Amino acid sequence: MEAGRIPPNTRLPSIRKLARHLGVSKNTVEAAYQQLMAEGYMISKPKSGYYAAEMEDRPSAIHSHKKFSLFDQRNRHMPAKTDIRIDFRHGNIDRESFPIAVWKKLSNQVMREKEIFSYGEPQGEPEFRLELAKYLYQSRGVVCSPDQIIIGGGIQQLLSLLCLIIGAKRHPIAFENPGYDGAREIFLHHGFPVIPIEVNRQGIHLEKLEKSEARFVYVTPSHQFPLGFIMPVASRIKLIRWAERANGYIIEDDYDSEFRYKGKPIPALQGLDPHGRVIYLGTFSKSLLPSVRIAYMILPKPLMTKYKMNFSIYEQPVSKIHQKTLYLFMREGYWEKHLRKMRHVYQKKHMMLIRTIQTYMGDNVRIIGEDSGLHVILEVKSDDTEEHLIQTAKNAGIRVYPTSNYWMDNPPSPYPQILMGFGGLSENEMIQGIRILSETWFS
Secondary structure (H helix, E strand, O other): OOOOOOOOOOEEOOOOHHHHHHHHOHHHHHHHHHHHHHOOEEEEOOOEEEEEEEOOOHHHOOOOOOOOOOHHHHHHHOOOOOOEEEEEOOOOOOOHOOOOOHHHHHHHHHHHHHHHHHOOOOOOOHHHHHHHHHHHHHOOOOOOOHEEEEOOOOOHHHHHHHHHOOOOOOOOEEEEEEOOHHHHHHHHHOOOOOEEEEEEEEEOOOOHHHHOOOOOOOOEEOOOOOOOOOOOOHHHHHHHHHHHHHHHHHEEEOOOOOOEEEOOOOOOHHHHHOOEEEEEEEEEOOOHHHHOOOOEOOOHHHHHHHHHHHHOOOOOOOOOHHHHHHHHHHHOOOOHHHHHHHHHHHHHHHHHHHHHHHHHHHEEEEEEEEOOOOEEEEEEOOOOOHHHHHHHHHHHEEEEOOOOOOOOOOOOOOOOEEEEEOOOOOHHHHHHHHHHHHHHHHO
């Protein structure tokens, strides 16, 4: 009919006649006819029979002769196979250390609750938010009530929500340079001007921040991404004072503060702020599982009021089952036990990575950001470009990552800087990967 081979108003065979011709039951033909009538391809005239309906020309009719293969479509969108043996991706975690048996037990326990099959609270499950507030106060010095916490499906989703909450006037947002491009793009997509502000070991450059006239600033003070610097307490206090003077807000992304290998963690900016000028974000992706997709945002009370007035109608994006499972995981002590274990696992891997780089690469590289987190940066003292180093590594079966995408302008270093994550690799894989990179880049 779409192709025009059955013209409009053509009388179609009766159900009985077509069933006999095709050798199928009348019920099958009748069901097909009912579907064709529902979709507008045919009409039934009382005491006359079935007829092809009048149809407008459809664009799809032009291509109706082409055969469609689901298999072909699936393969067309599958990534090309590569021979990558070792992947230094910075977001990967140590899968072998995750307590899967405990998680399954708690998840099964949650599934036995009758109310688990209903919709959840828009802000997140109340008992989970209460447990999270207690944990953040004890571990990071964060001071908040459960009512200030919004649970979200990752940092980017929460930043998108934040843009809606603060976005009426589209005030410029000062942004660390270099900084997390995944956050920067969120602000740009929502129409915010983004002002790059350079960072160093003291944190974001405060004088340039003052001159920027920004009302919001995005920072990663506990482990600057990607450089790995840790903002000193004195700089944190100065930044809070800037927010007071500017009547602005600090957006603190505390994405992997659990993993510091030298000294004790410095309290979060939010806990040092007496005037409610810090918007605090954190995630379980690095410390638990990226696939669970649980993050959280703590809003100062004026912004929480805006959220409740305008956006509390938004449904909660995170699985109620996962929230309640994580609540039990935290309440029954498994979370603290898991964190202690992972700090030990990652510190051991971190030391092995640094030692292996020094052994195989020596003075050919400089290691940046080696005090905390799940990645380091290698500044490669070579005339090669970043792109060429990454491609030659890929040709050797090793995947490493650029840092140029984190800059809003040209990187100041004369040498290429390569991002190296280690959370998801075994010690043997790290040793083998660094050895191959050394042979590939410096031989």
